Amino acid sequence: MIRFIHLISLILLLNISFIENVDRNNFKTCEQSAFCRRQRKYKPDTTPYEVDLSSMKTITNGHLQFSLLNTLKSHVKLQLDLYTLQHNSLRVKINEINPIRKRYEVERVLVSEPKLVSVNITKSDNNQIEGRFDKTARFILNAKPFRLDLFTNDIFVMSVNSKNMFNFEHYRKKPASDGAPADNNAEDNEDGMWEETFKSHHDSKPHGPSSIGIDVNFLNFENVYGIPEHADAFSLRSTHDTDPYRLFNLDIFEYDIKNPMALYGAIPYMLAHNEHATVGFFWLNAAEGWIDVSNDKLNTKNLFSTITSFFGTKSNENNEVPEVTTHWMFESGIFDGFFFMGPTPNDIFKQYTALTGATPTPPLWSIAYHQCRWNYNDEDDVRGVNNGFEQHQIPVDVIWLDIEHTNGKRYFTWDTSKFPNPEKMQDDLAVYGRKMITISDPHIKKDDGYQVYADAKSRGYFVKSKDGSDYEGWCWPGSSMWLDYFNPEIYKWYSQRYSYDNYKGSTPNLFIWNDMNEPSVFNGPEVTFPKDVVHYGGWENRDVHNLYGMLQHMATFDGLLERSNGNIRPFILTRSFFAGSQRTSAVWTGDNAAQWSHLKIAVPMLLSLSVTGIGFIGADVGGFFFNPDAKLLVRWYQAAAFQPFFREHAHIDTARREPWLFGDDNTRLIRQAIEQRYSYLPFWYTLFYRQEKHGVPPMLPLWANFPRDTNTFKTEDSYMVGNGLLVYPVTEADINQVSVYFPGQNTVWYDIRTFTQHNGSETALINVDMESIPIYQCGGTIIPQRLRKRRASMLAIHDPITLVVALDRNHEAEGELYLDDGQTYDYRQKHAFIHRRFTFKNNELKSISLDSSAKFETDAWIERIVIVGYPKNPSRVEINSGDKQAIPIHSYQDGSQVLIIRRPGPAVTTDWTLTLS
Amino acid sequence: MNLILISSLFTIVFSGNIEQTVLRGIPTSLLPKYTLAKTFLCLDGSSTIPFEFVNDDYCDCRDGSDEPGTSACPNGRFFCENKGYIGTIIPSHFVGDGVCDCCDGTDEYETKIVCNNTCFELAQKTRAEREARRALHAAGVAKKLEIISKSVLIKSDREARLRELEEGLQKVEDELKGKEELKQQAEAPENEAKDKHQKLWEEQRAVREAIARDNQMHEMFAELDANNDSLVSIEELQKHTELDSDHENEFTVEEVRLILGADSVNFDEFNVTVFDQISNSYKKLSEQSSETPVDHADVAATTEAQLDQIQAEADEETSAGEDEYEHEEEQQDITTPVATSLEHEKHIHDDTVPEYDDETKKLIQLADHARNEYNEVEGRVQDIKRQIDDLKRQSDVDTGPHGEYSAFIDQCYDYEEREYTYRICMFKDAKQISKGGGSDVTIGYWEGWTGPENNKYLKMKYANGATCWNGPARSLTVTFQCGTEHKPIDVREPTRCEYSMIFETPSACDERIATAAMHQEHEEF
Numbered sequence A: 001m002i003r004f005i006h007l008i009s010l011i012l013l014l015n016i017s018f019i020e021n022v023d024r025n026n027f028k029t030c031e032q033s034a035f036c037r038r039q040r041k042y043k044p045d046t047t048p049y050e051v052d053l054s055s056m057k058t059i060t061n062g063h064l065q066f067s068l069l070n071t072l073k074s075h076v077k078l079q080l081d082l083y084t085l086q087h088n089s090l091r092v093k094i095n096e097i098n099p100i101r102k103r104y105e106v107e108r109v110l111v112s113e114p115k116l117v118s119v120n121i122t123k124s125d126n127n128q129i130e131g132r133f134d135k136t137a138r139f140i141l142n143a144k145p146f147r148l149d150l151f152t153n154d155i156f157v158m159s160v161n162s163k164n165m166f167n168f169e170h171y172r173k174k175p176a177s178d179g180a181p182a183d184n185n186a187e188d189n190e191d192g193m194w195e196e197t198f199k200s201h202h203d204s205k206p207h208g209p210s211s212i213g214i215d216v217n218f219l220n221f222e223n224v225y226g227i228p229e230h231a232d233a234f235s236l237r238s239t240h241d242t243d244p245y246r247l248f249n250l251d252i253f254e255y256d257i258k259n260p261m262a263l264y265g266a267i268p269y270m271l272a273h274n275e276h277a278t279v280g281f282f283w284l285n286a287a288e289g290w291i292d293v294s295n296d297k298l299n300t301k302n303l304f305s306t307i308t309s310f311f312g313t314k315s316n317e318n319n320e321v322p323e324v325t326t327h328w329m330f331e332s333g334i335f336d337g338f339f340f341m342g343p344t345p346n347d348i349f350k351q352y353t354a355l356t357g358a359t360p361t362p363p364l365w366s367i368a369y370h371q372c373r374w375n376y377n378d379e380d381d382v383r384g385v386n387n388g389f390e391q392h393q394i395p396v397d398v399i400w401l402d403i404e405h406t407n408g409k410r411y412f413t414w415d416t417s418k419f420p421n422p423e424k425m426q427d428d429l430a431v432y433g434r435k436m437i438t439i440s441d442p443h444i445k446k447d448d449g450y451q452v453y454a455d456a457k458s459r460g461y462f463v464k465s466k467d468g469s470d471y472e473g474w475c476w477p478g479s480s481m482w483l484d485y486f487n488p489e490i491y492k493w494y495s496q497r498y499s500y501d502n503y504k505g506s507t508p509n510l511f512i513w514n515d516m517n518e519p520s521v522f523n524g525p526e527v528t529f530p531k532d533v534v535h536y537g538g539w540e541n542r543d544v545h546n547l548y549g550m551l552q553h554m555a556t557f558d559g560l561l562e563r564s565n566g567n568i569r570p571f572i573l574t575r576s577f578f579a580g581s582q583r584t585s586a587v588w589t590g591d592n593a594a595q596w597s598h599l600k601i602a603v604p605m606l607l608s609l610s611v612t613g614i615g616f617i618g619a620d621v622g623g624f625f626f627n628p629d630a631k632l633l634v635r636w637y638q639a640a641a642f643q644p645f646f647r648e649h650a651h652i653d654t655a656r657r658e659p660w661l662f663g664d665d666n667t668r669l670i671r672q673a674i675e676q677r678y679s680y681l682p683f684w685y686t687l688f689y690r691q692e693k694h695g696v697p698p699m700l701p702l703w704a705n706f707p708r709d710t711n712t713f714k715t716e717d718s719y720m721v722g723n724g725l726l727v728y729p730v731t732e733a734d735i736n737q738v739s740v741y742f743p744g745q746n747t748v749w750y751d752i753r754t755f756t757q758h759n760g761s762e763t764a765l766i767n768v769d770m771e772s773i774p775i776y777q778c779g780g781t782i783i784p785q786r787l788r789k790r791r792a793s794m795l796a797i798h799d800p801i802t803l804v805v806a807l808d809r810n811h812e813a814e815g816e817l818y819l820d821d822g823q824t825y826d827y828r829q830k831h832a833f834i835h836r837r838f839t840f841k842n843n844e845l846k847s848i849s850l851d852s853s854a855k856f857e858t859d860a861w862i863e864r865i866v867i868v869g870y871p872k873n874p875s876r877v878e879i880n881s882g883d884k885q886a887i888p889i890h891s892y893q894d895g896s897q898v899l900i901i902r903r904p905g906p907a908v909t910t911d912w913t914l915t916l917s
Numbered sequence B: 001m002n003l004i005l006i007s008s009l010f011t012i013v014f015s016g017n018i019e020q021t022v023l024r025g026i027p028t029s030l031l032p033k034y035t036l037a038k039t040f041l042c043l044d045g046s047s048t049i050p051f052e053f054v055n056d057d058y059c060d061c062r063d064g065s066d067e068p069g070t071s072a073c074p075n076g077r078f079f080c081e082n083k084g085y086i087g088t089i090i091p092s093h094f095v096g097d098g099v100c101d102c103c104d105g106t107d108e109y110e111t112k113i114v115c116n117n118t119c120f121e122l123a124q125k126t127r128a129e130r131e132a133r134r135a136l137h138a139a140g141v142a143k144k145l146e147i148i149s150k151s152v153l154i155k156s157d158r159e160a161r162l163r164e165l166e167e168g169l170q171k172v173e174d175e176l177k178g179k180e181e182l183k184q185q186a187e188a189p190e191n192e193a194k195d196k197h198q199k200l201w202e203e204q205r206a207v208r209e210a211i212a213r214d215n216q217m218h219e220m221f222a223e224l225d226a227n228n229d230s231l232v233s234i235e236e237l238q239k240h241t242e243l244d245s246d247h248e249n250e251f252t253v254e255e256v257r258l259i260l261g262a263d264s265v266n267f268d269e270f271n272v273t274v275f276d277q278i279s280n281s282y283k284k285l286s287e288q289s290s291e292t293p294v295d296h297a298d299v300a301a302t303t304e305a306q307l308d309q310i311q312a313e314a315d316e317e318t319s320a321g322e323d324e325y326e327h328e329e330e331q332q333d334i335t336t337p338v339a340t341s342l343e344h345e346k347h348i349h350d351d352t353v354p355e356y357d358d359e360t361k362k363l364i365q366l367a368d369h370a371r372n373e374y375n376e377v378e379g380r381v382q383d384i385k386r387q388i389d390d391l392k393r394q395s396d397v398d399t400g401p402h403g404e405y406s407a408f409i410d411q412c413y414d415y416e417e418r419e420y421t422y423r424i425c426m427f428k429d430a431k432q433i434s435k436g437g438g439s440d441v442t443i444g445y446w447e448g449w450t451g452p453e454n455n456k457y458l459k460m461k462y463a464n465g466a467t468c469w470n471g472p473a474r475s476l477t478v479t480f481q482c483g484t485e486h487k488p489i490d491v492r493e494p495t496r497c498e499y500s501m502i503f504e505t506p507s508a509c510d511e512r513i514a515t516a517a518m519h520q521e522h523e524e525f
Helices: A002-017 A034-040 A345-356 A379-391 A422-430 A451-459 A488-496 A541-563 A596-611 A630-640 A663-679 A681-694 B002-007 B018-022 B028-034 B119-224 B234-238 B253-260 B267-278 B285-290 B296-318 B324-335 B358-396 B453-458 B511-524
Strands: A049-060 A063-070 A077-085 A089-096 A119-124 A128-133 A137-142 A147-152 A155-160 A196-198 A201-203 A212-219 A224-226 A245-247 A269-273 A278-283 A289-299 A320-330 A335-340 A369-371 A398-401 A435-439 A443-445 A473-475 A478-482 A510-514 A572-574 A586-588 A646-648 A719-721 A725-727 A737-742 A748-751 A757-759 A762-767 A775-778 A781-785 A801-806 A813-820 A833-841 A844-849 A862-868 A877-881 A884-886 A889-893 A898-902 A912-916 B039-041 B048-050 B077-080 B088-091 B412-416 B420-425 B429-434 B441-449 B459-464 B475-482 B487-495 B498-505
Touching: A034 A289, A034 A320, A049 A077, A077 A137, A089 A137, A089 A345, A155 A278, A212 A335, A224 A596, A269 A345, A278 A320, A278 A345, A335 A345, A345 A681, A369 A663, A379 A398, A379 A422, A422 A435, A443 A451, A451 A478, A451 A488, A488 A541, A510 A541, A541 A572, A596 A630, A596 A719, A630 A646, A630 A663, A663 A681, A681 A719, A681 A781, A681 A813, A737 A757, A757 A762, A775 A781, A775 A801, A781 A833, A801 A813, A801 A833, A844 A862, A862 A912, B119 B267, B119 B358, B119 B475, B119 B511, B234 B253, B253 B267, B412 B487, B420 B487, B420 B498, B429 B498, B441 B475, B453 B459, B453 B475
Parallel strands: A369 A398, A369 A646, A398 A435, A435 A510, A510 A572, A572 A586, A781 A813, A801 A862, B475 B498
Antiparallel strands: A049 A063, A063 A077, A077 A089, A089 A335, A119 A128, A128 A137, A137 A147, A147 A155, A155 A212, A196 A201, A212 A320, A224 A269, A245 A289, A269 A278, A278 A335, A289 A320, A443 A478, A473 A478, A719 A725, A725 A775, A737 A762, A748 A757, A748 A775, A781 A801, A813 A833, A833 A844, A844 A912, A862 A898, A877 A884, A877 A912, A889 A898, B039 B048, B077 B088, B412 B420, B420 B429, B429 B441, B441 B459, B459 B475, B487 B498
16 A cells, blocks of 8 residues: 555656746757857867976965967967965966956955965976875876876875866957958857857857866766756756756746756856765856766776876776766856865865855844745735734744835835835834845836936946946836946945935844846846846956846845944845855745645755855745645645745745644644744754854755765755754655665664654654654754744743753764854854853763853753663762752653753853763 | 752742742632642643642643743743733743733743833723724614614515515516407408518519510610621620620630620520620620720739839838838738728619508508507516516525625625725625726625634625636635724735725624623723
């Protein structure tokens, strides 16, 4: 019978995945994008590129410079800069020497100029330079042919141009109109080099071809990850039979899943992981990009004969090792590649965020539950929704307003007939510790009576068409224009729109949502800017496209920061993003659908974002388009309660779906899921703080914690929250059993509800009903929780803490707790926080401070300690803090091996030791 | 006992005497269950705990009953005493959360925030509100009773009227039968006389037509027979090029022979085979010569040339950037010939039927009279039937158990909003009327009462309105509340295309509220 049910659900699932939503004809294929077409077919037997080693210059220690020549085009001279960076990272830049037009180099992404470390040249002959730097990194630059090989701990991990696909299109003069090529080279006048048309849109390409292609290959790896945003698998799939993965920020209406089409954001960063190492490659480029991925075998017999025993494993009897080859193609800019040599997952997170920044600890309320809808219609509606949460005793922290709250989609205004007193509305929410978020999109309605437009127009602040006039397109308000945030003056001016003076009706309890910032232009090519619109500095959108959305949300962040004089942490949600977005904004996966397949794909989509630095992420609960049935909605709440950003959102055409509209049973299930989220907020908050400090995102693939467990490398049906919780969301309609893989040899896992134990390296069939959220705490971890209920997270800041100590096989465990005021920068400026480490070892649980200078006033205390996996009922439990001592009451359950210490009582600010005997 | 005291070492020690602390948040009615003793039995009976565990800020009972006065249990219940007002129960997780939930502020005893005691003001306000509400319901109920009594009257009136009408109907239907017989009797001789008259006239007309044809034929034959040999030959007919059916080329001998069926025909043959072929096209030679001779080819050429020119001008105009479809429209205007008059399309018969003879006229007069009398009675039958239908429809409408909502019958009410007027016609339909012009949108047709089981007449629904783009059919739910007049006071669209209206009416006022509230007051304050 179970088998039968599985079969039916499989059939249903297949049916759903056949639903075609998006109109693919509106978006380019590689074949329709001229540079991709040219680069993808570029496959020479040998590379024409050579490094001139004799040209080597040491600019500073850690920065070497070479000439790179195309032997087929001697007049084209390239320069290769090699920088050895701290954190086991290498940067390689390739640019034209004296190009006829300067090539764009991406700004605003790196937190600062990367710090160089000295390089130790260990070998230098007429064809190779070998250097070692930092902890475990080594490179070999091969001159003829041009190739770069990279090693970590002397394990060969990456190779650049080993497939000869490096192809640099230099800027050139346009061929004369009679067709005779200016450079005497037929290929300079290929179709699509000087103009191209897609549907009715003409791209004038005034500067001609400028794309760059390169192959980066991961040796002895079988899995690569990252390069979001795609609604696809976590372990990237081979693009043999599909288009390459595309990176080009677009507003895709009703996107489909399981394909390499571009979505709202782009991060040109890929990771590879195997049981020996985790490595990464980041190409800092904001133009349109395409990436082919292929799972190959590499024959090691004749290749790399100079290098021996470099894989850490032996190749098979055919002298083959697996290899993931990737082919990267960008339309313009320079080659600016960063290679991260790990070798551990945590090293990789650190290395990438050292460059592009980490997500700062968000305000506590922003990691709680958000209630959104397009649209809450007026002040009464907002009040009614707030009362609904009160009445049904469901916690909520934020209520959101979508575009209809404005006066005709003029952002920074209110529809005063519906929102006559927005300050009062926000104050009323604030009574309950709740916030409000309003939307602010980048399109500015063309209307002389609209102050924002009129000012920007008169100052010349809008993005320009290729002919120099203000570019005009269509979006929600009708005819609109777009601010050119690339200009620092405009960026600043935009950020000032968020001051209390300029944004009338905003209060300190109001935060911001930036949507449609790819940007979405309803009548533009592929629903965005034409590539030949011009930005500040004369750069075409072609050069900078993928940065646009990030600049908007960065400016918004600055505005909110400024309005509180730098004291209150801003919160921004953005749909479009680029590398670095994590520093100022949370991201959601855009306009998904109320389908089981979309609930399921949220996990791999969020993991892909997580590992590429974007850690504060979520998917719309329930699905944005269409109406979820109660079952799907409940399951979505259960899943999202254990994902970083937790927001319900729905399209204007859908039925209302506030948590209490689906009958008492479902209201109860949704309430339970939200309450569970709130109970784990101290843990989440600690993880977010850890992200700020170490770059480790709160939501992780299993391999981040179990890097040697090969069974986890493709896992995307479950994930970790920190190192403590394994989450397996139920994402199918009618199942009563799920098959959960528990990673880690000698690891023990505890069901968080029943404390039932499961062994690592084993798969277990778990029975599920509608109450179940299969979640397991990892043996060896200590998780802080707040088991008291509150109507909003900010009201619980001083509530007592429960520690759940899950023992490993050696009866040991450790964990951390981070606490602060939840919303200001006092934690940075005044060290007003608490950061403690708990360790359980030798029957002793200790709490020590991780930062003795930190000081945060709070009444919070330890109200309960639950020790799971403790083998016997202790005869005595004693707690000591300074010269105080107590013997708290305890209870013990033999079957589940759970020891509960009642009311041990120490303040969380103090050091203490609990002793069992 | 010793253990517990030690275990409390690190916790905050609250000020105040034990009784206040321990018994905090417990409603008076439950106090007997919390009497100081060694142990406490959780109210759900699930376990027994030391009495010291009650309100010690740690949750021991599954039902939260050991911590009514703290926030330790997620499911506990805190009693606000609210002196001067009504005691209320709030969730115990509201205790100490920084939000003043009790009007006496007792839920925030442990937090720094200051809750003003608002119980007195609240009591006053509540009393005033309650009095206002009572007064409203009282006023409303008075009107409602009027409606009900009127409804009873209307109902009995309606029933009496119905009986009356049904009796009347019987009589009129009998009368109609008599009139029908009379009508038939008068129509029989009338029809006979009319038929006879028609037949006679048709015969006369046939004769007239035969003579006319004969005259025309003789004239034509004589004209054609130019050489007066009593034969019409090919050469003679060939001169009449207007008879050439294809106009394109010459009127050839073969074509002429085809018409004649021989080289020449005599009068009888002409009569039988030729005349009917050519009579419509035939023109006298003299008539032909008086017309300006025009070459067909020239006509065509000129017209085309003119068209081309007009076309070119039109092209010039439209190429200035107008849309293509406008261009096409203009083309059409030019090429479609426009009639200047419709007169020539009309076929006027001058041979109308002659007047009836006097006898027939008399018969018709009699029949007309019978018919008129019949129609008049039939009209009365229809009228009565319609009245009966209307009354039946009215009595079928569910206007509440006592006819509270009977005043709505056949009434429409408007709600004015910024962009739209919402018009609800009770028990019929609801419309959204745009103020900026544009057609009305039906947002639903009467479906029924949809209030909850115990209050069915609280809400009514209008469903299956115009379908939304990309959405469902529109619908409207009306929720009634007590008011002294019938009027909609709010319309919203909480979910796309699902409208909701709040409607004030005396019909929704409640006798219990109107009367009972007076007594409650003293008990509660």
